[in-house]
Amino acid sequence: MITAAPRTKNRWTPRTGRFGGIDGNAIVLLGLICFLVLWSFWGDGVEEAIYDQTFPGYNAYGDVGVKISVSKAPGGQPIIEVLAVSSNSPAARAGLMPGDLIMGMNGRILSSTGIAWRYLDNMKAGETVQWTINRNGRNRSIHIHLNQGFGATGILRNKALMFRSLSATRQFVITLLFFKLSLILFYLLYRRLRNRTLIVALFAVKFVLIGSFLGVYNPLDAFFAIKFNTLSLLLGMSIITVVLNEAGFFKRVAGRISVYAGESPLRMFISFCLITYFFSLLVNNLTTILVVVPITLKLAATLKFDPRPLIVGEVVSSNLGGASTMVGDFPNMLIASQAGIGFGQFIIFLMPICLILLGLMLLYFKVKMARYPLPVPGKTCVPESLTGRETPIERRAQRRGLFVLAHVIFLFVISSFISLKPSAVALLGGMSLFLFSGIDRKKIMGGIAFGDILFFAGLFVVVGGLEASGMLNHISRGLEISSFGRPWLLCLVLMWSAALLTAFLNAGPTAALFFPVAMGCTLSPPHHIIWWALSLGILAGSSATVFGATAGPVSVTLLEKFSAENRLGLAGGNTITFRQFAETGVPLMLIFLFVSSIYVIFLCHYL
Numbered sequence: 001m002i003t004a005a006p007r008t009k010n011r012w013t014p015r016t017g018r019f020g021g022i023d024g025n026a027i028v029l030l031g032l033i034c035f036l037v038l039w040s041f042w043g044d045g046v047e048e049a050i051y052d053q054t055f056p057g058y059n060a061y062g063d064v065g066v067k068i069s070v071s072k073a074p075g076g077q078p079i080i081e082v083l084a085v086s087s088n089s090p091a092a093r094a095g096l097m098p099g100d101l102i103m104g105m106n107g108r109i110l111s112s113t114g115i116a117w118r119y120l121d122n123m124k125a126g127e128t129v130q131w132t133i134n135r136n137g138r139n140r141s142i143h144i145h146l147n148q149g150f151g152a153t154g155i156l157r158n159k160a161l162m163f164r165s166l167s168a169t170r171q172f173v174i175t176l177l178f179f180k181l182s183l184i185l186f187y188l189l190y191r192r193l194r195n196r197t198l199i200v201a202l203f204a205v206k207f208v209l210i211g212s213f214l215g216v217y218n219p220l221d222a223f224f225a226i227k228f229n230t231l232s233l234l235l236g237m238s239i240i241t242v243v244l245n246e247a248g249f250f251k252r253v254a255g256r257i258s259v260y261a262g263e264s265p266l267r268m269f270i271s272f273c274l275i276t277y278f279f280s281l282l283v284n285n286l287t288t289i290l291v292v293v294p295i296t297l298k299l300a301a302t303l304k305f306d307p308r309p310l311i312v313g314e315v316v317s318s319n320l321g322g323a324s325t326m327v328g329d330f331p332n333m334l335i336a337s338q339a340g341i342g343f344g345q346f347i348i349f350l351m352p353i354c355l356i357l358l359g360l361m362l363l364y365f366k367v368k369m370a371r372y373p374l375p376v377p378g379k380t381c382v383p384e385s386l387t388g389r390e391t392p393i394e395r396r397a398q399r400r401g402l403f404v405l406a407h408v409i410f411l412f413v414i415s416s417f418i419s420l421k422p423s424a425v426a427l428l429g430g431m432s433l434f435l436f437s438g439i440d441r442k443k444i445m446g447g448i449a450f451g452d453i454l455f456f457a458g459l460f461v462v463v464g465g466l467e468a469s470g471m472l473n474h475i476s477r478g479l480e481i482s483s484f485g486r487p488w489l490l491c492l493v494l495m496w497s498a499a500l501l502t503a504f505l506n507a508g509p510t511a512a513l514f515f516p517v518a519m520g521c522t523l524s525p526p527h528h529i530i531w532w533a534l535s536l537g538i539l540a541g542s543s544a545t546v547f548g549a550t551a552g553p554v555s556v557t558l559l560e561k562f563s564a565e566n567r568l569g570l571a572g573g574n575t576i577t578f579r580q581f582a583e584t585g586v587p588l589m590l591i592f593l594f595v596s597s598i599y600v601i602f603l604c605h606y607l
Contacts, residue, residue: 022441023442025442025445026434026441026445029434029445029448030431030434032235033235033236033427033430033431036228036231036232036235036423036427037232037424037427037428039228039229039232040228040229040232040421040423040424040427041421041424043228043229047224050220050224066082066084066085066086066089066091066096067082067083067084067085068080068081068082068083068102069081069083079101080101080102080103081099081100081101081102082096082097082098082099082100082101082102082133083098084098085097085098090144091144094142094143094144095142096131096133096142096144097135099135100133100134100135101133101134101135102131102132102133103132103133103134103139104131104132104526130142130143131143131144170214171470174214174216174469174470175469175470175471175474177210177214177469178207178210178211178465178466178469178471179466179469179471181203181206181207181210182462182466182471184203185199185200185203185462186505186509189505189506189509190504190505196455197451197454197455197458200455200458200459200462201454201458203458203462204222204458204459204461204462204465207222207461207462207464207465208222208461208465210465211465211468211469216468216469217464217465217468217469221464221468222461222464222465224464225460225461225463225464225465225467226457226460226461226464227334227337227338227456227460228423229337229338229421229422229423230330230333230334230337230338230423230456231453231456231457232337232423232424232426232427233327233333233336233337233422233423233426234284234330234333234449234452234453234456235426235427235430235448235453236408236423236425236426236427236428236429236430236431237282237283237284237327237426237430238284238287238430238447238448238449238453239429239430239431239433239434239444239448240283240401240404240405240408240426240429240430240433241283241284241287241447242287242443242444242447242448243397243400243401243433243434243437243439243444244283244397244398244401244402244405245287245290245291245447246394246397246439246440246443246444246447247390247394247395247397247398247401247437247439248390248394248398249398249401249402250279250287250288250291250292251291251295252390252398253275253279254272254275254291254292254295255295257271257272257275258271258272258295258299265305265369266366266369268299268310269309269310269313269362269365269369270362272292272296272310272313272314273310273313273314273316273317273358273361273362273365274317275292276288276289276292276313276314276317276318276321277317277318277320277321277324277358278321279291279292279318279321280317280318280319280320280321280322280324280328280329281321281322281324281325281328282325282327282328282405282409283328284322284329284449285318285319285321285322285328285329285549285550285551286449286550286551286554288318288321288551289314289315289318289551289554289555289558290554290558292314292318293311293314293554293555293558293559294558294562296310296311296314297558297559297562301562301566306570306571307559308559308570308576308580309365309368309369309584311555311559311576312576312581312584312585313361313362313365314555315543315546315549315551315552315555316361316543316585316588317358317361318549318551319507319539319542319543319548319549319551320354320357320358320361320539320543321354322539323350323354323535323536323538323539324346324347324350324351324354324355325343325346325347325350325351326341326342326343326346326412326422327343327412327422327426329507330452330456330507330508330511331507331508331510331511331534331535331538332346332350332535334511334512334515335511335515335531335534335535336422337421337422337423338515338519339519339528339531341528341531342412342413342415342416342422343409343412343413343415343422344413345528349528349532349603350532350535350536353536353595353596353599354539356595357539357591357592357595357596360591360592360595361588361591364587364588364591365584368584393438393439396438397437397438397439400433400436400437400438401433401437404429404432404433405429407429408425408426408429411425412425452508452550455508456508456512459508459509459512460512463512463513463515463516466513466516467516472513472516472517472520473520475517475520476517476518476520476521479493479494479497479517479521480521480523483523485523487523487524487525487529487604488525488600488601488604488605490521490523490524490525490530491524491525491529491530491533491600491604492533492597492600492601494514494517494518494521494530494533494534494537495533495534495536495537495540495593495596495597495600496537496593496597497514497537498510498514498534498537498538498541499537499538499540499541499544499589499593500541501513501514501541502537502538502540502541502542502544502548503541503542503544503545503547503548503586503589504545504547504548505547506542506547506548506549506550507538507541507542507548507549507550508550510538510541511534511538514534514538515534518530518531518534525603525604525607526607527603527607529600529603529604529607532600532603533596533600536592536593536596536599536600537593537596539592539596540588540589540592540593540596541589543585543588543589543592544582544585544586544588544589545578545581545582545585545586546576546577546578546581546582546585547578548585552581555576556575556576559574559575559576560574560575563575
């Protein structure tokens, strides 16, 4: 008797299987994630092994009379230890002793090795520097007069010494050439040409080729100029966001909010602004806009009201939400990953002021509501597409996505205590959802903003070239001169300058350009205040014009496309013009800058 063999279930079923749907593209993505995870743990060590070298023929003690070692603690904080002190030297006369740990300089806490390197690099002969040292567990301050700068002690990086070894004339020519290239690049970005990633990639190649020819910026320097930890945060959080979006979580919450809003125009406006703010706390601003604006447009078509005031409010709310946390937007990701600032510090120092600004924004729109009426006739009828039932796969993906997101946030909070990089946490969380969420992996890969990741990688290469040319150092010195030696004024100058540039250029390029400028300022106050000022400045500028944040042009595109498909007839055209947005955004920018200035001055004087 012949019996049919029992059919066994294939574990490698496409899409729904545990490891199904892994094609060549998925393998490449997993390989990229593995590389970035490894870089999160050992990338800094590789860079230090290549650049942080001792050069032959230098006096190890220098004219300051101190030999130091700069390393990194498990939590990412720098350890600047005094190894030896020469007798009868300025350091010895000031009371510095072997074994002392240098915690800060001129009242500024050294929160990362990068800041420590830059601060030591900018010390000049003739200066008197106040050092905060830790000796036997107790902090104390000493003052050391520098007969010559720390550059002579041989602890500077190769590329810094390479540029300084050039003649003044050649330095000027190199700086001028790189400055001209950067002006052309930023002008093209300002013109909003379609393929900005390709433009930045071409200019990145130009910077490397010209820098290599002139001997100041080679491909190795360009590779290490890329902030891989920042890109890791962006990639990991992007995967988590895409999974939650594909699972219908954001649409589900927004649909319930639309039901709650009822017939009140003001309640509808406040509800959608608040949900946009809270979505943007943990997910990319662009994703939030791509979810919330289509729902707003569907409600507008059903209830017959002008959606443009809501869309402007949602764009500004997404900027406020993104500026409130470490992972809400690209500028904060850059600051957190490169300056070594933890998740909790963003919550403590930025979320309260952003909530105040959100309240002021809602009050401002309430006053303007008479000018932009939102008539909602009759009973509210929410579109069925917003209240439909979810499939079992979507519900399971939502539970898994929220579970992973909750644990990622928890690890963000405790990462500084367990020596774990936030970038590695985000990547591992994203990879787990990519493999096990149950969502089609092709859809996940289609939703990841690879174009933005490549754009920022190229932008980092460009900014690295500007840094190697010495241009950004000149900008830092110019900001310090314009602040008349007052740290609080330096923060305000930086904040207002970043806001004005962001309004016309965009938040991402401004953050990439201003970060090394702020890091090069030796006058900045302690407690990361300069970073809070930079973040608040970019926030204000990104809310001023439709081009200030990527969410602005995307919202306009969604509005125009929906209006064409549904034949909406809005007064003044089915779009949001630059002038229409600026009429609301510029006053909001000035309000944000005024309140933020008061907040920054308060921090500078009372922390």
